[in-house]
Amino acid sequence: MKNTTSRLRNGAAAIAAVAALMLSGCALNEGTPENEAAGDGESLTMRIGTTTDVANFNPLQSLSKTDNWILNAMYPHLLRIDENAEKVPELASGYEYEDDGRTVIFTLRDDFVWSDGEPVTSADVVYSAEATMEHQLGNVAAKLTWVESIEAPDDHTVIFRLSEPYAPFAEGVGFWMSIAPEHIFAEEDVTTFANDSDWVGAGAYILESADAGQSYTMRANENYPYAPEGGAAVETVEYVVYPDVNTMILALQNGDIDLMASPTPASALSGLESDPNIGIETVASLGFAHLTYNVTDELLAEQEVRQALSMVVDTEAIIATVLQGHGQEMVGPISPVFAEFDNPELERYPFDPEAARDLLEDSGYTDSDGDGFFDDLTFEMVCDQSNANLTRVAEVIRDDAAEAGIQLELACIERNTFLARTREGDYQIDLSQWGVFDNPMDQLRSTYLSSNPGGINYNLVEDPELDELVNVAATTVDHDQFVERIQAIDAYVHDQALLTPLYVEDFHFAYRSDRFTGFQPSPSDLLGMVTGYSLSQVTAAQ
Amino acid sequence: MTSYAAKKVLRAVLTIWIAVTITFFLLRLLPADPTLLVVEGDMTPEMQDALRERYGLDKPLHVQYGLYLSQLVTGNLGVSFRQLAPVTEILLERLPWTLLLAGSAFVLTVLAGIPLGVYAAVGRGKKIDKVVQFLGTTSNAIFVPSLAILLLVVFAANLDLFPIGGAIDRSTRGLAAYGSLFHHLALPLLSLMLVQIGPYALTLRTNMLEVLGEDYIKSAKSRGLPPRRIVWRHALRNAILPALTLMGLQLGTLVGGAVLTETIFAYPGVGRLIFESVQQLDYPVLQGAFVLLAVTVVVANLITDMVAMFLNPRIRT
Numbered sequence: 055m056k057n058t059t060s061r062l063r064n065g066a067a068a069i070a071a072v073a074a075l076m077l078s079g080c081a082l083n084e085g086t087p088e089n090e091a092a093g094d095g096e097s098l099t100m101r102i103g104t105t106t107d108v109a110n111f112n113p114l115q116s117l118s119k120t121d122n123w124i125l126n127a128m129y130p131h132l133l134r135i136d137e138n139a140e141k142v143p144e145l146a147s148g149y150e151y152e153d154d155g156r157t158v159i160f161t162l163r164d165d166f167v168w169s170d171g172e173p174v175t176s177a178d179v180v181y182s183a184e185a186t187m188e189h190q191l192g193n194v195a196a197k198l199t200w201v202e203s204i205e206a207p208d209d210h211t212v213i214f215r216l217s218e219p220y221a222p223f224a225e226g227v228g229f230w231m232s233i234a235p236e237h238i239f240a241e242e243d244v245t246t247f248a249n250d251s252d253w254v255g256a257g258a259y260i261l262e263s264a265d266a267g268q269s270y271t272m273r274a275n276e277n278y279p280y281a282p283e284g285g286a287a288v289e290t291v292e293y294v295v296y297p298d299v300n301t302m303i304l305a306l307q308n309g310d311i312d313l314m315a316s317p318t319p320a321s322a323l324s325g326l327e328s329d330p331n332i333g334i335e336t337v338a339s340l341g342f343a344h345l346t347y348n349v350t351d352e353l354l355a356e357q358e359v360r361q362a363l364s365m366v367v368d369t370e371a372i373i374a375t376v377l378q379g380h381g382q383e384m385v386g387p388i389s390p391v392f393a394e395f396d397n398p399e400l401e402r403y404p405f406d407p408e409a410a411r412d413l414l415e416d417s418g419y420t421d422s423d424g425d426g427f428f429d430d431l432t433f434e435m436v437c438d439q440s441n442a443n444l445t446r447v448a449e450v451i452r453d454d455a456a457e458a459g460i461q462l463e464l465a466c467i468e469r470n471t472f473l474a475r476t477r478e479g480d481y482q483i484d485l486s487q488w489g490v491f492d493n494p495m496d497q498l499r500s501t502y503l504s505s506n507p508g509g510i511n512y513n514l515v516e517d518p519e520l521d522e523l524v525n526v527a528a529t530t531v532d533h534d535q536f537v538e539r540i541q542a543i544d545a546y547v548h549d550q551a552l553l554t555p556l557y558v559e560d561f562h563f564a565y566r567s568d569r570f571t572g573f574q575p576s577p578s579d580l581l582g583m584v585t586g587y588s589l590s591q592v593t594a595a596q
Numbered sequence: 597m598t599s600y601a602a603k604k605v606l607r608a609v610l611t612i613w614i615a616v617t618i619t620f621f622l623l624r625l626l627p628a629d630p631t632l633l634v635v636e637g638d639m640t641p642e643m644q645d646a647l648r649e650r651y652g653l654d655k656p657l658h659v660q661y662g663l664y665l666s667q668l669v670t671g672n673l674g675v676s677f678r679q680l681a682p683v684t685e686i687l688l689e690r691l692p693w694t695l696l697l698a699g700s701a702f703v704l705t706v707l708a709g710i711p712l713g714v715y716a717a718v719g720r721g722k723k724i725d726k727v728v729q730f731l732g733t734t735s736n737a738i739f740v741p742s743l744a745i746l747l748l749v750v751f752a753a754n755l756d757l758f759p760i761g762g763a764i765d766r767s768t769r770g771l772a773a774y775g776s777l778f779h780h781l782a783l784p785l786l787s788l789m790l791v792q793i794g795p796y797a798l799t800l801r802t803n804m805l806e807v808l809g810e811d812y813i814k815s816a817k818s819r820g821l822p823p824r825r826i827v828w829r830h831a832l833r834n835a836i837l838p839a840l841t842l843m844g845l846q847l848g849t850l851v852g853g854a855v856l857t858e859t860i861f862a863y864p865g866v867g868r869l870i871f872e873s874v875q876q877l878d879y880p881v882l883q884g885a886f887v888l889l890a891v892t893v894v895v896a897n898l899i900t901d902m903v904a905m906f907l908n909p910r911i912r913t
Binding site: 106107109110112115117118189190193195196245246247248250265266267268269294295296297298300301302304305307308310470474477 | 626629642643645646647650676678679680681686689690693745748749752753756759760761762763764766859860861862863864865868869871872875876877878
């Protein structure tokens with residue numbers, strides 16, 4: 055009897071507990087907007103997988119690629135990048151250089167409107183640039199290095215006055231700088247303004263709600279001037295966070311999401327390609343993999359040694375095996391993505407370990423102990439362990455170098471240690487991959503100028519002739535002459551064999567082709583498939 | 597007894613302080629610079645200096661440490677490097693999800709692990725014992741991420757029984773919202789339970805076997821008490837003490853498991869926040885999360901110590 059009552063009591067307590075939970079839980083999910091059902095014809099919702107949460111909603115502060123996927127669609131830029139890696143008008147209808155390039159004049163469109171009804175004007179551009187300069191915000195501050203003053207003579211004209219001409223100034227600022235609404239941001243301290251609710255944007259899509267750890271919902275901006283007639287077909291864009299890329303792939307295959315904003319790993323590609331519901335868009339990287347030689351090293355300071363090293367790198371085989379064909383070859387330091395600047399006259403160093411050995415012998419190197427390796431020609435090659443492709447490349451190159459009598463010792467190390475060592479110049483050969491160079495001039499200036507503005511002169515080269523070539527090109531405003539000068543640097547660096555370019559990797563983006571079509575992908579995974587412009591052009595698949 | 601409790605509390609505070617200090621210096625000993633990780637592409641020395649100053653990394657280490665401790669004492673965990681929000685706010689946003697996942701995994705593991713161990717001990721050498729021993733050892737050896745991916749592929753992708761990732765469908769309301777909550781919780785919960793249950797079942801089994809051989813059990817049997825009562829009332833009460841200690845210790849493992857489980861199941865908890873913050877070297881968030889975890893584990897151990905003290909008067913002296 056006692057047992058029965060105590061059981062009854064326990065049962066009642068359990069039911070009461072569950073009921074209490076249910077009642078208190080009426081609050082669950084309240085206060086969040088209801089998502090509209092996907093694909094109901096009238097209003098299309100596209101769900102996009104992203105890898106991390108938005109860390110920072112302030113477009114002038116944010117420094118992360120994944121943040122930018124969302125913020126870039128919300129805040130306009132003077133220029134945007136098109137599928138050929140060229141900068142084309144967005145908020146600016148055009149720009150021109152005057153005063154030998156010391157004055158840059160942007161003309162703004164008059165039909166961009168902030169989502170609270172205020173027009174987008176030159177004051178917003180001036181505010182964004184000045185705030186960035188004053189507080190050294192983001193990586194845009196570096197693009198504004200030359201600015202002495204900014205003027206806005208009327209609502210649709212912005213004039214930048216520069217201390218000296220810099221050829222790709224307009225491109226750099228135009229593409230990288232987000233334009234924030236002055237009437238909202240100027241009210242706050244921009245260095246601490248989190249901007250994490252009540253968003254006001256003027257891009258293709260405006261953030262409406264954020265659910266940290268889970269999803270971010272954006273609505274199409276009906277005033278976005280580049281949307282097709284009648285507005286964007288995709289009315290709602292919902293970013294869903296999947297920190298693990300394998301989980302994200304499963305979600306795509308299951309139809310939980312429609313597009314992966316991050317590129318598909320090569321290992322998963324063939325599985326996705328065979329799925330009839332999934333389409334793949336391929337774009338080139340804006341960076342490239344390379345061997346860079348530390349010329350402060352006594353032996354690597356010799357041009358012949360660097361040239362010999364370049365001849366033991368079989369890029370064709372590396373692309374075929376390591377990248378399974380998903381990449382392009384490079385000759386000089388300029389990526390073929392920038393077709394206009396890539397010097398067509400350059401010839402790749404042939405893959406020929408025998409010839410490399412001959413070249414070294416002719417230069418006086420000897421193998422006195424007959425072990426097959428030249429005396430002293432032993433180099434340490436550092437690489438980032440977390441890049442699986444590069445660790446494999448390292449092994450291929452080491453084996454081929456041995457044939458030429460050069461001993462390479464591999465030091466593929468933990469990423470942070472690797473970054474610290476490259477920063478300190480603590481390496482002989484650096485095997486790594488540039489992330490994003492959106493134009494060749496910035497790249498050459500950052501990597502070869504001895505004064506080293508971007509801090510990534512990993513050659514540690516101090517060559518007055520190269521400095522002169524870079525500085526002259528940087529101030530060349532005439533386009534044809536500019537191209538010629540870039541090509542000349544391309545040739546000089548190639549001849550010096552300061553680096554051995556390996557490949558420009560392809561990025562693959564997977565999406566549900568049974569539901570959507572009409573993406574306008576841009577190069578690299580910087581924005582890839584998720585520019586506001588591209589999303590606004592997408593339509594439902596038939 | 598009060599002095600025993602006071603000693604325990606003092607030790608707990610000391611443990612937390614040591615954990616905080618180790619975390620603080622460990623992060624700063626990393627051969628990496630958070631200001632370098634944040635920028636892709638060009639970074640001028642001026643920008644780097646501006647960032648270091650904003651992050652407070654320009655001050656000498658001992659000054660940073662002093663500032664951090666004095667902040668901590670007032671309950672302020674600082675402001676995230678990457679998200680401009682206060683760390684406390686960020687953690688509180690994620691904490692309920694981890695409490696739900698790790699908490700229910702903890703309770704269910706204990707609720708299932710204890711009877712398993714008891715039945716295995718009672719039926720020693722029989723089928724149930726063999727099954728429990730096999731499960732116990734396997735469960736100990738499973739790598740959480742592999743199990744998580746396996747469950748996802750089989751039950752979510754192939755059989756389509758559960759959603760892939762997330763914690764709740766935001767468009768649901770009322771009861772349906774609860775359904776969605778549990779639907780999303782099921783697989784991550786199962787992963788955590790499966791890797792946790794082994795130690796409980798095995799520890800319980802060993803202790804039960806020992807206790808069941810004691811004289812007072814034999815005498816209870818000879819007095820003709822019902823076997824169920826002997827096992828569940830008399831034997832378990834004494835066999836459960838080591839399992840209690842285990843609970844406190846396992847909590848740390850549970851949290852470690854939650855980092856990986858939450859990451860794979862895209863579950864929005866503190867574990868995943870840690871994973872993301874490590875990648876971004878967001879020191880304040882990492883420090884805050886570790887303080888939170890240290891406090892949780894230490895407090896849990898304190899509680900198990902206290903409970904053990906009440907259950908077993910011999911400990912008090």
